[in-house]
Amino acid sequence: MLETLRSNFGHLFEEELLLEISKVGKHLKVNSGETLMELGSKVRNMPLLVKGAIKVFRLDDDYREQILYFLERGDTCAMTLNCCVTDSQSEIKAVAEFDSELILIPAEKMEEFLKFKSWRRFVFDSYNNRFSELLEVVDSLAFMKLDERLFKYLHDKALINSNTLLEVTHNEIAIEMNTSRVVISRVLKKLELEGKIKLHRNKIEILEL
Amino acid sequence: MLETLRSNFGHLFEEELLLEISKVGKHLKVNSGETLMELGSKVRNMPLLVKGAIKVFRLDDDYREQILYFLERGDTCAMTLNCCVTDSQSEIKAVAEFDSELILIPAEKMEEFLKFKSWRRFVFDSYNNRFSELLEVVDSLAFMKLDERLFKYLHDKALINSNTLLEVTHNEIAIEMNTSRVVISRVLKKLELEGKIKLHRNKIEILEL
DNA sequence: ATCCTACAGTTACAAATGTTACACAAGCAC
């Protein structure tokens, strides 16, 4: 594990911190599509993502979803600690976008590690990044029309996948964006006519990035 | 200033920290309606709110607004540090909801104060609170219809004002919620027919809290 | 009093999004 940590977080953390983490961290592998966190499960760990990507959603009481953002290698989700305890109304869901690996640090260590300057930097940067991404979600919901939001969704997904050919169905998109399949099909067709994407069965090709 | 700090943050911070803050903090008074932060002004201070309330908005490139949340006495806005530097797209606006007073702490002190356990607690709690509130904004934009969102807006405003009689015009609401005056008038009328509010000129009375 | 301005109510219409229903094609199981 120390080696894994070193190669993924070596540029961020000093050797001593890497060592401390390796002593208390738990290695976790998840397969693509697997759910990491569901419905108020008491997450008492802070995850460090060392491989793959994690998709984070907001859920409402009727199990409707709204995608929030992706976590990538080198990211963590400081929110984890927060949102599963404080909130009763809605919940968070986290799903592996592809096969991924994480190192879980017990929540109580988080404060202890604040004695390391690099850890403080990391935690605050992480909070700030998550914050910015949430604000982007607000922006797109508050100010953008569905066609723009959909294109942004495809764009972001292409970046995370490092691939302009996305394997995704209209229905999957509809669920993640809290709308209906028919609506997504309609807007996708519009984007195709505009020359921004090309539609295939089970696949969408992004022509403009 | 030490006395002000003690009465507002005495239950949170130890005496030594209060003293440190009083040495570097600047006292700031703002009148109701005054804008504290506009369009990427380089805020290099962390504000502690000691009196009043602050309304925080997201702005887009076309100056459209979306209200995010209120800050109250005892709150801070950890986001301040973040959003004005990292982001180029959209911006944040902060307006005093009524006459308010804050103590500004230079940003560089924020990390220094982390040596105080109570400060660490405070900063993390603050991040988490802001996070929860942003998630609530996402919830309302993603899952709620305008009538629900509007009622939530009125509800929240009544709580902050400790008053069920709100002095606000339809147009003001429309701007803060990024819609038009006609739409707000229409939905308000609907809420009135449902018995949830009562409309007066320049005033809205909340009947259900 | 008259004039002016801001605010609110209402109608008619347009645009965006959501819903229902149905047709058809790809691909898999048999």
Added chain:
DNA sequence: GTGCTTGTGTAACATTTGTAACTGTAGGAT
């Protein structure tokens, strides 16, 4: 091959939200 399931295209319609235009009214300025 047939049958079945899943994904996609599309039309018709409903609902929600946005826009334009016009009315009246309260209250202040003169």
